[in-house]
Amino acid sequence: MSIDFNELTAEDVSRHFGRRKALSRISFRTGTGSILGLLGPNGAGKSTMIAVLATLLRPSGGDIRYGTHMASATGAELRARIGVLGHDLFLYPELTARENLAFFAGLYGAANARAAADAALDRAGLADRADDPISSFSRGMRQRVALERSLVHGPRLVLLDEPFTGLDDASAAALVARLRGLRNEGAIVVLATHDLDLAEGLLDSALFLRDGRMVEAVARPGALRSTYRSIMGRA
Amino acid sequence: MPARRSLGEGVRVAWLILRKDLTVEVRSLEIAYTTLFFAVSCVLFFAFALVKEGKAPEDGAAGILWIAIAFAGTLALGRTFERERQSETLRALLMAPADRPAIYVGKLLGIIALLVAAEIVLVPLVAFLFQAPLLSHPFWLGAVLLSGTIGFAAVGTLFSAMLVRARSRDVLLPVLLYPITVPVIIAGVRATAELLQPDVELALVRFWVALLLALDVVFVTLALWTFEPLMTD
Numbered sequence: 001m002s003i004d005f006n007e008l009t010a011e012d013v014s015r016h017f018g019r020r021k022a023l024s025r026i027s028f029r030t031g032t033g034s035i036l037g038l039l040g041p042n043g044a045g046k047s048t049m050i051a052v053l054a055t056l057l058r059p060s061g062g063d064i065r066y067g068t069h070m071a072s073a074t075g076a077e078l079r080a081r082i083g084v085l086g087h088d089l090f091l092y093p094e095l096t097a098r099e100n101l102a103f104f105a106g107l108y109g110a111a112n113a114r115a116a117a118d119a120a121l122d123r124a125g126l127a128d129r130a131d132d133p134i135s136s137f138s139r140g141m142r143q144r145v146a147l148e149r150s151l152v153h154g155p156r157l158v159l160l161d162e163p164f165t166g167l168d169d170a171s172a173a174a175l176v177a178r179l180r181g182l183r184n185e186g187a188i189v190v191l192a193t194h195d196l197d198l199a200e201g202l203l204d205s206a207l208f209l210r211d212g213r214m215v216e217a218v219a220r221p222g223a224l225r226s227t228y229r230s231i232m233g234r235a
Numbered sequence: 236m237p238a239r240r241s242l243g244e245g246v247r248v249a250w251l252i253l254r255k256d257l258t259v260e261v262r263s264l265e266i267a268y269t270t271l272f273f274a275v276s277c278v279l280f281f282a283f284a285l286v287k288e289g290k291a292p293e294d295g296a297a298g299i300l301w302i303a304i305a306f307a308g309t310l311a312l313g314r315t316f317e318r319e320r321q322s323e324t325l326r327a328l329l330m331a332p333a334d335r336p337a338i339y340v341g342k343l344l345g346i347i348a349l350l351v352a353a354e355i356v357l358v359p360l361v362a363f364l365f366q367a368p369l370l371s372h373p374f375w376l377g378a379v380l381l382s383g384t385i386g387f388a389a390v391g392t393l394f395s396a397m398l399v400r401a402r403s404r405d406v407l408l409p410v411l412l413y414p415i416t417v418p419v420i421i422a423g424v425r426a427t428a429e430l431l432q433p434d435v436e437l438a439l440v441r442f443w444v445a446l447l448l449a450l451d452v453v454f455v456t457l458a459l460w461t462f463e464p465l466m467t468d
Contacts, residue, residue, distance in 0.1 A: 054330055058467065080332035088323035092255070094262040099255075106251045107331040109244075133262070149327075 003077045004156060005067025007031045008053070008188050012062035015048050015212075022048040024212045025062065030190070030205060032156070035183050037199055037221070038192040039228060040209035046192035047087065049209070050161045053190060054084045066157065080108060083155030085163050089146035093135035097126055097145050100134060101152055108153035120148035125174075139166035147178065157188045164195045172198055196224045208232065245337035252328070252341025256315065257348060266314045270353050274307035275360065282364040289366065296367035297427035301420055303357050304350065304380075305387065309409050311349050312391040315342065316399045325399060335463040339392065343458075346388040354380050372430050375440050379430070382447035383423035387416050389454040397465045419454075422446045 008030050015023040023045045030036040038046045051057040053064065055071045055078065064071060066078055084090075091100050101117035110116040121127045124144040134142060143166060151158065160179075164172050179202060182189055193199050206221040207214060208231045216231045260266055281299045285292055319325035328338050358376070362369040369376060394411050398404040413420075426443030429435060 056326060056330060076332040076334060078332075079330055082330070084327075084330055086323065086326070088326075090324050090327035091322060092259055092324060093322060094259045095255070099258065103251060103255050104327070104331070107248065107328070107333055109332065 002080060003067075003069055003074055004081065005069060007065075007067055008157060008190070009065045010053075010062065011065075013049075013052060013059045013064060014061040015045075015052055015057060016060045021212050023052065023059075026207070026209070026214050027062075028205075028207055028214075028217055030188055032186045032188055033183055034204040035179060035189040035191055035202055037203040037206040038190065038209060039194065039196070039199070039206050039224075040215075041194060041232070043211070044209040045212040046194075046209060047161050048212075050084070050086070050159045050190065050192050053157070054082055054159050055079060080153065081156040082159065083150035083153065083157070084159045084161075085147050085150040086161045087165070089142050090149060091134045091142060091146055094133060096131045096133050097121060097124075097137070098130040100145065101149055104149050105152045110153065116152055120152050121145075123178075124148045140168055140171040143167055144171065144174070147175065151182070155187065157190070158182055159190050159192075161192045162194070163191070164193060164198045176202055196228055200224045245334055245340070248331075248333040248337035249341040249344060252338060253344045253348070256342070256345035259318070260345075260349065265318075266311050266349055267352065269314065270307040270311045270349065271356060273310055274303040274353055274357055277303045277306055278357065278360055278364060286365060291365040291367065294424075294428040294431065296361050296365035296369065297424050297431060299365065300357060300361045300369070300427060301383070301424045303361070304354060304384065304423075305413070305416070305420060307353050307357075308346070308350050308384075308387055308391060309412060311346060311353075312388075312395040312412075313405060313408055315346060315349075316395045320399050325396075329466055335466055336459040339396070339458060339462040342396065343388055343392045343455075346392055347384055350384045350388060351381070354384070367431050369427075369431065372435060372440075375435075375437070375444070376427070376430055378444050379423060379426040379440070379447065382444055382451055383419055383426075386419035386447060386450045386454050389451065389458050390415050390419075393458040393462060393465070396462070419447065419450055422450070 010026055010028050013023060013026045014021065026049060028036065038049055040046055048057065052059050069078055071078055098117050098121060101120045102113040105116035106113035121130050126141060126144060134145065147163065163175060167175060176198060179189060191199065203221055206218045208216045210232060218227065221227055278299060285295055358369055361367060391412050395408055398407050401407055422443045426440050429439050
């Protein structure tokens with residue numbers, strides 16, 4: 001049975017690794033058709049937050065609700081509605097782009113994994129490289145395949161951790177356009193980045209993190225760089 | 236509690252993972268080459284050391300065959316999960332909506348396939364170098380090797396997945412694996428040694444195979460039961 005949700009809520013979420021507090025009492029709420037930015041310097045807790053939202057890490061305290069569902073109670077059905085693009089691209093370098101996408105489409109239960117992979121390759125603009133191994137791709141091309149890998153099952157919640165890393169201007173612009181498209185299609189997008197220039201004008205709300213703590217939450221953030229400087233300067 | 240998915244779905248996911256692992260291995264041949272090179276070297280060293288004037292020590296072939304399988308298996312176990320760690324694809328597998336035991340079964344079948352391929356090379360080599368009639372009872376030898384390999388790989392797959400993020404995983408894997416798989420290795424060696432006797436007592440071989448199958452059931456059940464909690468967090 002597939003589940004769906006319109007809202008993502010974090011309430012006082014903490015995550016500790018031994019004595020180190022990677023996240024401390026983070027709360028926010030976001031809904032469909034919006035992009036939430038997790039902003040902060042290295043070590044702020046952005047990747048940990050993404051891993052917790054992806055159900056890869058259990059919070060040490062607090063709750064995360066996906067609509068009315070809790071991660072602990074829904075497991076596989078919930079994971080079927082989440083797509084993650086992490087620091088690492090989660091691709092097998094020995095396999096071709098098509099094989100990678102078809103494998104993950106199959107894993108997510110696509111009835112026709114090959115057709116899903118071909119459609120994803122079209123969206124990535126890489127149909128002509130479908131049968132080349134991922135190891136022969138440039139970083140930008142791998143990133144495009146990885147993004148489509150994370151979206152191949154049509155997730156409701158899309159979690160992106162530093163997705164602009166290693167992209168040239170054209171690829172970054174294409175990614176921004178793809179994220180806007182996802183928002184228009186009703187996805188809940190959570191984007192962790194420290195690339196403020198690329199995130200400018202893209203975010204519907206932003207969460208400023210530092211040392212695992214939430215410094216401030218801003219709706220419709222404008223002039224991101226100066227907002228970031230003023231908020232982090234105060235913290 | 237999360238709803239358990241159907242057995243058919245689990246089989247489908249296990250098959251997808253097995254097919255993916257075999258495709259990756261056929262492309263790179265990395266594990267096949269390293270394990271075979273290591274296992275063949277191991278057998279050759281023992282043959283040079285132990286075979287004198289064409290005479291090998293009694294039951295030596297059985298022990299050396301299983302030493303080679305265990306060492307090659309440890310190498311294969313380490314590499315197969317190292318591959319998933321390097322590109323962080325293990326996280327992608329764990330994030331998929333598949334039941335985690337199905338992921339375990341897929342990885343286990345891949346390891347078994349690799350070890351069976353290694354055994355296909357090792358058995359005739361050991362038989363030749365140690366002048367051992369290993370192939371005189373091919374059915375029973377197959378049963379002993381397969382049931383022993385399943386037991387060894389069942390524990391090994393669980394431990395290597397569990398240790399994938401441990402810094403000293405290469406040291407810890409054999410330290411954890413060998414003490415627990417000692418019953419499998421002993422049963423395998425004794426059953427293989429029995430098959431090398433001039434008058435093979437098949438009742439004894441059947442007993443060892445039954446013991447190996449019982450160990451397989453215990454190890455696979457425990458691994459299926461513990462894989463999900465061990466891989467969460």
